[in-house]
Amino acid sequence: MQFTNSTIIMLSEYSLILILLLLYFQLSANSRRLKEEFKKTKIKIEKDKAKEEAMLSSIGDGVVATDKNGIIIFFNQAARDMLSWGDEMMGKKLGEISLLADEKGGHITLEKHPLHLSLVKRKKIITSDYHFIRKDKVDLAVYISAMPIILKNEIVGAIEVFRDITQEKEIDKIKSEFVFLASHQLRTPLSTINWYVEMLLSGDAGPINDDQKKYLQEVYDGNHRMVEMVNDLLNVSRLDLGTLAVQLVPINIEELISEVEKEGTSAIEDKKLKIEKNIPIDLPEISSDIKMMRMLLQNLITNAIKYTPPGGKITVSIETQNKKEYRLVVADTGYGIPATAQDKIFTKLFRAENVMEKEITGTGLGLYMVKSIVEQLGGKIWFESKENIGTKFFVSFPFKPVIKKKKI
Amino acid sequence: MDRSTKKILVIENEAATRRILIDKLTREKFTVSEASNGLDGLKKATTEHPDLIILDLFMPKMSGLEVLKTLHQDEWGKRVPIIILTNLNDDHHILEAIKDKNCEYLLKTSHNLASLVKKIESKLV
Numbered sequence: 242m243q244f245t246n247s248t249i250i251m252l253s254e255y256s257l258i259l260i261l262l263l264l265y266f267q268l269s270a271n272s273r274r275l276k277e278e279f280k281k282t283k284i285k286i287e288k289d290k291a292k293e294e295a296m297l298s299s300i301g302d303g304v305v306a307t308d309k310n311g312i313i314i315f316f317n318q319a320a321r322d323m324l325s326w327g328d329e330m331m332g333k334k335l336g337e338i339s340l341l342a343d344e345k346g347g348h349i350t351l352e353k354h355p356l357h358l359s360l361v362k363r364k365k366i367i368t369s370d371y372h373f374i375r376k377d378k379v380d381l382a383v384y385i386s387a388m389p390i391i392l393k394n395e396i397v398g399a400i401e402v403f404r405d406i407t408q409e410k411e412i413d414k415i416k417s418e419f420v421f422l423a424s425h426q427l428r429t430p431l432s433t434i435n436w437y438v439e440m441l442l443s444g445d446a447g448p449i450n451d452d453q454k455k456y457l458q459e460v461y462d463g464n465h466r467m468v469e470m471v472n473d474l475l476n477v478s479r480l481d482l483g484t485l486a487v488q489l490v491p492i493n494i495e496e497l498i499s500e501v502e503k504e505g506t507s508a509i510e511d512k513k514l515k516i517e518k519n520i521p522i523d524l525p526e527i528s529s530d531i532k533m534m535r536m537l538l539q540n541l542i543t544n545a546i547k548y549t550p551p552g553g554k555i556t557v558s559i560e561t562q563n564k565k566e567y568r569l570v571v572a573d574t575g576y577g578i579p580a581t582a583q584d585k586i587f588t589k590l591f592r593a594e595n596v597m598e599k600e601i602t603g604t605g606l607g608l609y610m611v612k613s614i615v616e617q618l619g620g621k622i623w624f625e626s627k628e629n630i631g632t633k634f635f636v637s638f639p640f641k642p643v644i645k646k647k648k649i
Numbered sequence: 650m651d652r653s654t655k656k657i658l659v660i661e662n663e664a665a666t667r668r669i670l671i672d673k674l675t676r677e678k679f680t681v682s683e684a685s686n687g688l689d690g691l692k693k694a695t696t697e698h699p700d701l702i703i704l705d706l707f708m709p710k711m712s713g714l715e716v717l718k719t720l721h722q723d724e725w726g727k728r729v730p731i732i733i734l735t736n737l738n739d740d741h742h743i744l745e746a747i748k749d750k751n752c753e754y755l756l757k758t759s760h761n762l763a764s765l766v767k768k769i770e771s772k773l774v
Contacts, residue, residue, distance in 0.1 A: 425707075428736040432757035433665045439761050440669070445676055468758045475738060 303403045305335055309396050311357055323383075323405060325376040335401060340374040344483060356401040359387035363396060369406060382410045417478040424475035431471065434464050466602055473606040476536060477589070480613045485533065487617055489641065491526040492534060494569075498557055501538045505546050512551040519558035527567065528641040533614045540607040541571040541634055547601055548632070549575035568637045577628040586624075587612040595628065611636075652678040655773050658699035659683045660690030660716065661734070662708040666757075670703065670734075673762045679769075687711025691719055698725060701772055704752075706735040706743070714746050721750060730772040734765070 297304055303320035307313050311334045321327060324339050336354035343349060351357060355366040369384040387401040438461045440446060442454065449457065479485045495518075502509075502516060509516060545555045553574040560568040578586055582593040590605040615622045615636055626632035657679050661667040667683055674681045682697055684690035688710040694702060702720075706713035713733060720726030731752035737743060738756070747754055753768065760768075 425736050428758050429663055429666065432736065433663070433669060435758065436666075436669050436673070436762050439763070440673065443763070445673070472758065479738070 301404070303401075305330075305356070305401045305403075306390075306398060307335065307356065307360075307401075308398045309360065311335065311360055311399070314398070320403075323375075323381060323403065324373060325379070338376075341371045342374055342380070343371055355385045355387040356399050359389045359401075360396060360399050363389050363391070365389075373403075381405060382407045414482065417482040420474055420478035421482065421484075424471045424478065427471045428468070431464060431468050435461070435468070438464065470604045473604045473610070477606050477610055477613075480610060480617070485530075485617075487530045487533065489528045490531055492529050492531055494527055494534075494559060495520045495524065497531070497535060498538060498542075501535065501542050502557075504539070505543060508546050512546070512549070512553070514546060514549060514552070515554040517554065517556045519556065521559060521561060524559055524561065524567075527638075529618060529638065533618060537611050537614045537636070538569075540611045541569075541636075544607055545571050545573040545575065545632075547603065548596055549573045553631075564640060566637050566639050568635060570633060570635050572631065572633040574631040577630055577632055578624070578626040579628050583624075583626065587622075650770070650773065653680055655701070656680045656682060656697065656699040657701050657703060657769065658690065658693055658697065659703045660687065660694075660708070660713070661703070661705045662686055663705070666705075669762075673766070674769075677766050687713060687716045691716050694720060694726070694729070695723065699729070701769060702729060702731045703769075704731055704733050706733060706737050714743070717746065717750065717752065727751065732765075732768060732772070734760075 297315075298318040300317060301319055303323045304315075304317045305313055305320050306315040313330050313333055313335060316330055321330075324330070326338055330338055334351065335356050336351040341349035341354060349371060355368055355371075359366045366387045367385070369382075371383060371385060373381045373383055375381055382405070383403045384406045385401060385403045387399060389396050390398045390400060438457055441449065442457050442461065476485075498518065498520070502518075508514075542555070542557065549555060555574075556570070556572045558570045558572075560570060562568065576595055576599065578593055579595050582591075582595075585591045586593070587608050589609045591609075592603055592605040596603070612622055615638075618638060620636055620638040622634065622636045624632060624634045657674055659667060659670050659674070659681060661670060661683075662685050664685070667685065671681050671683055682693060682699060684693050687708045690702075690704070690708075691711060693699075694716075704713045704716060713735070717731065717733075720729070720731075728751060731750070733743075733747065733752055733754045734757055735743075735754070736757050743754065753772070755765070755768070
């Protein structure tokens with residue numbers, strides 16, 4: 242069979258059309274598949290998004306996410322409810338819309354806002370000392386946790402999670418008020434016992450023999466320990482409640498140390514302890530709260546006396562490294578704080594085993610109080626201690642200018 | 650000083666505390682008068698004009714701080730020495746209330762009877 246030229250041309254055209262058709266079908270099949278895949282992916286993404294959104298909005302805690310500049314890019318329903326703000330939050334800084342205040346009502350600046358701090362310091366910031374002032378001016382006590390989001394070592398944003406802790410704070414307050422009242426009521430019979438035993442001991446109700454004197458002295462001492470414990474509990478509750486407002490007055494710290502030392506004279510003499518004071522002669526008056534400062538010195542010095550074996554030495558020093566801060570150092574050659582107890586030493590009611598074994602009485606409240614005072618006065622506290630060698634407590638405070646009252 | 654010529658008024662609502670204060674002060678030869686609440690205490694103070702008043706703060710009918718305030722409106726009341734003997738800590742409002750007044754503030758648990766008697770003596774000279 243022979244093909245004419247026109248037949249060949251016709252066949253070629255047919256095959257071309259066929260190829261094109263084949264290609265067309267192939268392409269549309271591909272496109273359909275792609276479309277389906279795209280649809281599937283889209284549905285999956287939407288499902289995931291809905292799931293995440295449902296999860297974030299169902300969380301009882303407020304969640305706010307920002308970009309690296311602290312600009313809000315997301316917030317959940319709880320955040321909206323707790324802050325009483327709506328969509329207008331978007332694109333603003335959290336610190337601009339949710340004003341923060343501390344426990345005394347002092348305004349927390351934008352720079353000190355936990356979210357901002359977490360971005361600047363590149364670390365998690367946790368606090369339960371603040372409350373939000375909502376849009377409707379209602380105060381809301383919150384626990385805040387702010388965390389930077391770091392991708393490939395670069396900060397891309399931050400997340401702040403906050404929880405309403407109004408109820409917890411209320412319970413804390415009730416607890417402290419109870420301790421305050423209970424302590425006051427407890428003191429009444431304790432002072433009466435104290436005075437009656439004192440009268441018996443001094444022979445007001447007739448002469449007593451040696452045994453009677455010994456037993457009465459035990460009652461007197463036991464009662465005295467109880468008084469100390471109640472006083473400590475009362476002070477702790479006052480510190481926790483914040484009823485001990487800081488009142489700055491000029492203080493001669495050397496005189497205050499001497500007064501506190503005098504209170505411990507009998508114990509110092511009984512144990513034949515050596516007390517040394519290193520206080521710079523030119524130390525100016527310092528501006529601080531006298532009640533708190535006295536309580537702080539009483540606790541540190543009493544501890545040193547109590548936890549140093551007979552014949553030991555206690556050194557109380559004031560160091561002024563620079564004009565910005567002064568440092569109080571109370572060092573002893575005592576039993577020391579065991580390494581295993583060192584991280585718990587400032588915990589309320591904690592007592593180290595080595596001193597409990599020696600049957601040295603104590604409430605476990607002293608150092609908790611000291612730490613609380615130091616914090617309220619804006620200072621720092623730390624210590625160095627080795628068992629059976631001694632302990633050194635350091636407290637540093639910023640120098641505050643002494644404001645003298647003008648004479649009228 | 651002839652203690653028997655000195656009259657001390659004890660205003661204290663706690664019976665056991667009041668009894669021991671009366672007992673001790675009588676043994677120390679002072680002349681003692683007593684009241685078990687703020688209102689009675691104020692009446693006795695203004696009618697008997699004692700030489701010194703021992704005043705509790707937490708009391709029924711009239712608190713110690715109210716007694717103090719009312720006494721201070723009177724010329725004699727301004728001058729009479731007062732020892733506030735209480736279990737309430739030196740809270741700011743107490744210190745504020747006793748400021749510029751002829752009174753001293755003692756915490757019951759921090760003072761024994763001997764030191765209280767010394768304090769009374771020093772105020773009566």
